[in-house]
Amino acid sequence: xxxxxxxxxxxxxxxxxxxxxxxxxxxxxxxxxxxxxxxxxxxxxxxxxxxxxxxxxxxxxxxxxxxxxxxxxxxxxxxxxxxxxxxxxxxxxxxxxxxxxxxxxxxxxxxxxxxxxxxxxxxxxxxxxxxxxxxxxxxxxxxxxxxxxxxxxxxxxxxxxxxxxxxxxxxxxxxxxxxxxxxxxxxxxxxxxxxxxxxxxx
Amino acid sequence: xxxxxxxxxxxxxxxxxxxxxxxxxxxxxxxxxxxxxxxxxxxxxxxxxxxxxxxxxxxxxxxxxxxxxxxxxxxxxxxxxxxxxxxxxxxxxxxxxxxxxxxxxxxxxxxxxxxxxxxxxxxxxxxxxxxxxxxxxxxxxxxxxxxxxxxxxxxxxxxxxxxxxxxxxxxxxxxxxxxxxxxxxxxxxxxxxxxxxxxxxxxxxxxxxxxxxxxxxxxxxxxxxxxxxxxxxxxxxxxxxxxxxxxxxxxxxxxxxxxxxx
Numbered sequence: 239x240x241x242x243x244x245x246x247x248x249x250x251x252x253x254x255x256x257x258x259x260x261x262x263x264x265x266x267x268x269x270x271x272x273x274x275x276x277x278x279x280x281x282x283x284x285x286x287x288x289x290x291x292x293x294x295x296x297x298x299x300x301x302x303x304x305x306x307x308x309x310x311x312x313x314x315x316x317x318x319x320x321x322x323x324x325x326x327x328x329x330x331x332x333x334x335x336x337x338x339x340x341x342x343x344x345x346x347x348x349x350x351x352x353x354x355x356x357x358x359x360x361x362x363x364x365x366x367x368x369x370x371x372x373x374x375x376x377x378x379x380x381x382x383x384x385x386x387x388x389x390x391x392x393x394x395x396x397x398x399x400x401x402x403x404x405x406x407x408x409x410x411x412x413x414x415x416x417x418x419x420x421x422x423x424x425x426x427x428x429x430x431x432x433x434x435x436x437x438x439x440x
Numbered sequence: 441x442x443x444x445x446x447x448x449x450x451x452x453x454x455x456x457x458x459x460x461x462x463x464x465x466x467x468x469x470x471x472x473x474x475x476x477x478x479x480x481x482x483x484x485x486x487x488x489x490x491x492x493x494x495x496x497x498x499x500x501x502x503x504x505x506x507x508x509x510x511x512x513x514x515x516x517x518x519x520x521x522x523x524x525x526x527x528x529x530x531x532x533x534x535x536x537x538x539x540x541x542x543x544x545x546x547x548x549x550x551x552x553x554x555x556x557x558x559x560x561x562x563x564x565x566x567x568x569x570x571x572x573x574x575x576x577x578x579x580x581x582x583x584x585x586x587x588x589x590x591x592x593x594x595x596x597x598x599x600x601x602x603x604x605x606x607x608x609x610x611x612x613x614x615x616x617x618x619x620x621x622x623x624x625x626x627x628x629x630x631x632x633x634x635x636x637x638x639x640x641x642x643x644x645x646x647x648x649x650x651x652x653x654x655x656x657x658x659x660x661x662x663x664x665x666x667x668x669x670x671x672x673x674x675x676x677x678x679x680x681x682x683x684x685x686x687x688x689x690x691x692x693x694x695x696x697x698x699x700x701x702x
Contacts (some may be wrong), residue, residue: 240523242523242524242567243483243558243562243566243567244483244484244492244558244559244560244563244566245524245563249552251484253525263592263593266592266594266595269594269598270666271597272656272664272666274598274601274666275601275652275655275659275693276652276653276656277601278597278598278602278605279597279605279609279648279649279651279655280652280653281598281602282602282603282604282605282608282609283609283644283648285602285606285609286606286609286613286644287613287641287644288609290613290637290640290641292627292633292634292637293627295631303629305626311491316631317594317595317598317599318602318688321595321598321599321602324599325599327567327570328571328574328577328582329571329575329579330519331513331516331517331567331570331571331575332482332520333520333567334484334563334566334567334570335476335480335570336481336566337450338486338643366448391527395535397531397534397535397536397552397555398534399534400530401526401527401533403535404526415634418631419634419635419637421637422639422642422643423638423639423641423642424636424642425638425642426638426639426642426643427645430642430643430646431646431649433501433647434646434649
């Protein structure tokens with residue numbers, strides 16, 4: 239998921255950084271100052287949730303939940319995910335520093351898209367249908383992220399195309415688990431706190 | 441769970457508790473962040489092999505002077521290298537060029553081999569420097585540093601809030617996991633496990649949303665009007681200028697020696 243420094247070509251790294259800055263700036267613009275406690279708290283929760291290891295087959299994988307983040311935070315997902323990636327890079331050594339832009343775009347853009355497409359539908363749906371839509375958001379965001387990781391690698395040179403295909407394949411189990419977990423989360427949220435999604439930032 | 445993923449289960453405590461004071465801590469946080477950025481830019485965009493190698497040696501020097509915990513750092517470096525190991529192993533076979541050796545009839549090209557080594561050197565050099573110079577800051581100090589470096593206020597506030605509540609939420613999460621365990625929940629490969637994790641995340645979100653409302657009310661009681669005042673005692677000293685100047689001369693040296701010409 240995290241691409242490391244040095245792997246991508248210069249133009250991909252710079253392009254990613256430019257897109258990330260634009261996304262973060264727009265996300266910040268959409269965020270009121272008095273919503274910072276709420277959004278900070280939610281992004282801390284997503285950070286902790288991404289440390290949960292879920293057993294899948296013989297191994298385990300950690301959740302990303304970017305579909306859910308997009309549903310909950312909308313455009314603010316950009317700055318929130320950037321901060322999460324920055325903290326992970328600086329304190330855990332995950333990923334790298336200069337590729338932070340590419341990594342942010344790869345994870346945050348699918349999140350924002352899912353939020354824009356599906357949030358209103360979820361707000362207006364009964365719990366069962368909301369859960370299915372949540373599952374679609376979870377699967378869709380991971381699929382998009384996988385494609386974007388693959389494209390970032392493939393754009394960096396033909397030699398990376400096998401690695402890009404491998405990255406795509408390795409996301410399939412993640413996709414299934416994310417879809418199921420996100421569906422269950424959305425189901426619970428709609429039942430327990432029906433205004434969760436309408437409450438969140440548009 | 442494999443040892444190199446161990447950090448994923450540890451709670452979030454910044455570096456405050458575990459990091460021993462070292463020479464690195466005598467430098468101003470701003471100088472450390474800027475030096476890391478200059479270093480990373482210099483190393484990552486180079487087109488030669490010797491510059492990332494030199495960078496890796498410098499990174500080792502930083503790690504030594506930061507007196508990083510050896511085992512923890514090694515575990516993190518290995519965890520990062522797990523991400524690239526497949527790609528690095530594949531590159532010699534997927535990049536065309538002069539054949540170096542053959543494995544099962546597939547030719548490994550010299551160019552691909554060199555490229556793969558370059559990636560490994562760059563990735564390790566940057567991450568090790570990042571962990572030594574920035575990772576040894578407290579997470580909230582990092583926020584204050586970014587604010588001093590003119591990063592937008594909202595982003596800094598968001599970072600500070602996130603960092604402030606990571607530990608709180610982490611404890612909440614552990615409490616809920618303990619409650620699940622007390623009810624005989626064992627994660628397995630089945631739908632029940634995935635649904636339970638989904639409900640766990642959902643409940644965590646509900647609780648943190650409600651907690652954030654209480655916190656916001658408490659903050660308003662104390663006169664919060666959308667601004668946090670950042671107090672810190674950062675003082676730029678001569679050694680910080682020296683650190684930055686030496687990093688800048690490293691960059692200039694790299695440019696002058698033609699490390700960016702393909």
